[in-house]
Amino acid sequence: MELEQVRDNLRARGFHAEIFPDGKAVSDYLNAAIDGTTVSFGGSVTLKELGLYESLSTHNDVHWHWVGGAAERDRAMSTEVYLTSANGLAETGELVNIDGTGNRVASTLYGHKRVYFVVGQNKIAPDYEQALWRARNIAAPKNAQRLGMKTPCAAKAERCYNCDSPERICRGLVVLWGPMLGTETEVLLVRQDLGL
Template identity: 35%
Template sequence: MDISIIEGTIKVLKNNNFEVFSASDPEEARTIFLNEIYTQLQPATVSWGDSQTLQSTHVLDDLEKNPEVALIRTFGAGMSRTQKVYWRRQALLADLFLAGTNAVTQKGQLVNLDMIGNRVGGITFGPKNVVLFIGVNKIVPDIEAAMQRIRTWTAPQNILRHQGFNTPCRKTGTCMDCRSPHRICNTWTITEKSWPAGRIKIILIHQELGL
């Protein structure tokens, strides 16, 4: 991606009250998180939403080894649906919430689409601080382009990552605006600005990562 687009996006994100860090790769993003963000915030509780970009940094492995932080796990193979919903509600009270974003516009807006809303809920309200790990491939011109990208690429690819979700897009590879009980496209959020200023921190990684 053109470096001028990346730099311009960082500038408008900062103007929109997001705190932005720039990383060349996932390892540098991990270093920034541990040395510049985590040490400053010193959270007692941390939770996270599903994000391949976050996983690529391995910061969750570091947190797992830290006896000073309590992790609120909201999904896992051994968890029932009731347990997942319970812990996802508890995650909204965490000191720190980690996630990615589906898209970020060149106007400095975050655009996300969720199935039940726990990830977007954590981003928009609840946790004291939020850190989003974002690859530059998520940068799009505007909200319309963001929604198009999410419908035609992100959501269908996410369906393929999870077994048991039988939606039309699993076969077609694009959104069919379905009425399936397994539909994951239920709640849109557009975050224009971080409030309070700096609550949402972004580590923009100069690689194509995640969906």
């Protein structure tokens, strides 16, 4: 599947969607588009790899609990702009995210004027079922391993065991079929592997 077709499928659903050749290009785009405003981030290895907290903080008021601690989660709920990635993106345009605390998926649904999803090519799957499979069996185990959780997936991060562990990180699933009403939502596709 060409990224152009994914972009067109996203646009048909009402998302703004663009393609970028690499991480630098998408970072430059975001730094031009987001200026002099309040910004917050969901937990995201993609955003970390791109150094977006550091670059956007030079000209915006940015809140991220990965930097400032748990109290930043509450401040992050009311910013003008929100950035995150996806655990899976279907070529047909559905965005899939699994969350443990809920702040990240909540912010993709309500509370911000603009929401950006930065999605590396590795997150794309042929259809919704495979995007969900990716979120559950690739992204979530890798995240559990990264967080050092006591879950059966964390040792090898090779698949989900649908565990009943107290430290299970998969507690909510949100699928965006389209942008939420009242929220400008952009999906930025990057021809580079980013995140988990």
